[in-house]
Amino acid sequence: MSTLEYANVSVRYGHGAGAHLAVQDVDLTVRSGRVHGLVGESGSGKSTLAAAAVGLVRPAAGTIRLDGVDIVGSSASVRATRRRVQMIFQDPFSALDPRMPIGESIAEGMRATGRRPARAERTRRVKELLELVHIDPARAGEPPGAFSGGQCQRVTIARALAAEPDVVIADEITSALDVSVQGVVLNLLRELQAELKLTILFISHNLAVVRYMCDTVSVMRQGRIVESGATESVLSAPSHPYTRELLAAVPVMGERFDWEKAT
Numbered sequence: 001m002s003t004l005e006y007a008n009v010s011v012r013y014g015h016g017a018g019a020h021l022a023v024q025d026v027d028l029t030v031r032s033g034r035v036h037g038l039v040g041e042s043g044s045g046k047s048t049l050a051a052a053a054v055g056l057v058r059p060a061a062g063t064i065r066l067d068g069v070d071i072v073g074s075s076a077s078v079r080a081t082r083r084r085v086q087m088i089f090q091d092p093f094s095a096l097d098p099r100m101p102i103g104e105s106i107a108e109g110m111r112a113t114g115r116r117p118a119r120a121e122r123t124r125r126v127k128e129l130l131e132l133v134h135i136d137p138a139r140a141g142e143p144p145g146a147f148s149g150g151q152c153q154r155v156t157i158a159r160a161l162a163a164e165p166d167v168v169i170a171d172e173i174t175s176a177l178d179v180s181v182q183g184v185v186l187n188l189l190r191e192l193q194a195e196l197k198l199t200i201l202f203i204s205h206n207l208a209v210v211r212y213m214c215d216t217v218s219v220m221r222q223g224r225i226v227e228s229g230a231t232e233s234v235l236s237a238p239s240h241p242y243t244r245e246l247l248a249a250v251p252v253m254g255e256r257f258d259w260e261k262a263t
């Protein structure tokens with residue numbers, strides 16, 4: 001369990017006259033063992049904020065800390081700490097090497113721990129991780145193409161967990177999947193979060209999904225966070241006009257979302 005904290009973070013793309021500030025002066029805390037949602041329209045900076053925590057982009061200003069330790073930078077110790085933050089992406093097919101058996105992809109994820117387990121131990125751990133995401137371990141030798149989108153997304157979750165992360169960033173992890181399997185993946189993530197006490201930053205443009213998954217939520221607009229708080233209060237009684245606009249765009253937001261009923 002770990003707390004992820006952004007303080008005054010800004011991220012810029014490009015240089016000179018073409019520079020664009022995608023994230024501006026963001027403060028955000030994802031508390032240990034909790035699920036924090038990040039919502040906002042396309043282009044508001046959600047993925048950029050996620051990318052900054054795993055070192056895919058470097059903030060122009062501000063700090064990102066894991067349990068108080070700075071995770072921005074490229075020194076070996078910073079990179080080692082940053083590996084405790086793992087990301088799951090939107091499209092499982094492009095996230096997995098199409099030629100690599102899924103078991104090997106998961107074993108690759110174990111590298112982030114810094115340990116080099118012997119073959120038997122690796123095989124045992126891959127089996128355990130596949131069981132954790134409800135995929136038959138006997139299929140470890142098959143390539144991603146032999147699996148459905150939902151199953152592949154479960155493989156990418158197993159690969160992220162292979163790194164033994166304290167924090168998982170889930171960036172629109174169901175938006176590339178058929179509606180029929182979205183609920184399965186979300187329920188799995190909820191189950192794993194409870195079991196492993198994961199800290200999760202959960203990015204989605206789907207407010208119903210955020211209501212189902214998240215304890216707390218931040219609303220992002222044009223690179224800034226405009227509102228944060230307990231999910232129920234932000235979504236039931238939004239204080240910012242932009243949040244009200246987002247909510248107005250969603251047809252039914254009355255009750256707590258029930259995926260089992262909806263799919």
Ligand SMILES: Nc1ncnc2c1ncn2[C@@H]1O[C@H](COP(=O)(O)OP(=O)(O)OP(=O)(O)O)[C@@H](O)[C@H]1O
Nearest residue numbers: 013014022040041042043044045046047048049205
């Ligand atoms: N690699 C990049 N180079 C230049 N500009 C980028 C890059 N990635 C994102 N941007 C720009 O930064 C801004 C924020 O994009 P970002 O992808 O973080 O938003 P988002 O809220 O995650 O959107 P979406 O929901 O569509 O994924 C947008 O204006 C986008 O065009």
